[in-house]
Amino acid sequence: MPFSIEAGGAISIVLLFLVHLGLCAAYIQGGLVKLTDFPGAVVEMAHFRLNPPVLFAVLVIALELGASVMVLTGFLRWLGALALAGFTLLSTLIALRFWEQPAGEARHADANAFFEHLGLIGGFLLVVWVDLARNPSLDL
Numbered sequence: 001m002p003f004s005i006e007a008g009g010a011i012s013i014v015l016l017f018l019v020h021l022g023l024c025a026a027y028i029q030g031g032l033v034k035l036t037d038f039p040g041a042v043v044e045m046a047h048f049r050l051n052p053p054v055l056f057a058v059l060v061i062a063l064e065l066g067a068s069v070m071v072l073t074g075f076l077r078w079l080g081a082l083a084l085a086g087f088t089l090l091s092t093l094i095a096l097r098f099w100e101q102p103a104g105e106a107r108h109a110d111a112n113a114f115f116e117h118l119g120l121i122g123g124f125l126l127v128v129w130v131d132l133a134r135n136p137s138l139d140l
Contacts, residue, residue, distance in 0.1 A: 017072070023123050024068040027084060031064030048094050063087055071127065078131040085124035092117040 006012060034041035034057060041061065045053035063083060070080025096117065098110035 020071050020077075020127070023081075023120065023127065024071050024084070026120075027064040027068045031061050031068070034061045035065070050094075060087075078128045078135075081124040081127035081131070085121045085128070088117050088121050088124070092121075 034044075038057065041057040042053045045056040045060070050056040064087075067080040067083040067087070070076050071084065092114055096110045096114040098107050098114055101107040101110060
């Protein structure tokens, strides 16, 4: 007996929500942590030489939470997913520059995280592709 999930059925809707929630989980958590510890968020932005750090902290919080809501609710899902993919690429290139580190445990951990982030980017690009394919009226 072949396995199938009815498109638009309850199981399909729940599974898609869980997939989107899984992709957005780190951004929801990160945005909420920064929001509840705004001084810490400012220190983090300054650590990565993002100036002015207060502005970058506000923008990152808004992007992480706002784009996650877009992905989860389906409101311009493709745009929210594209924003999170771009944000992930930029933040990965800023924060996980493992190739500049000496060999050792820290370099290995950052290299691993770098490639995990590339996987997240791929997941978000798949969401973009599927959302645009399902809604051909969004012809870009």
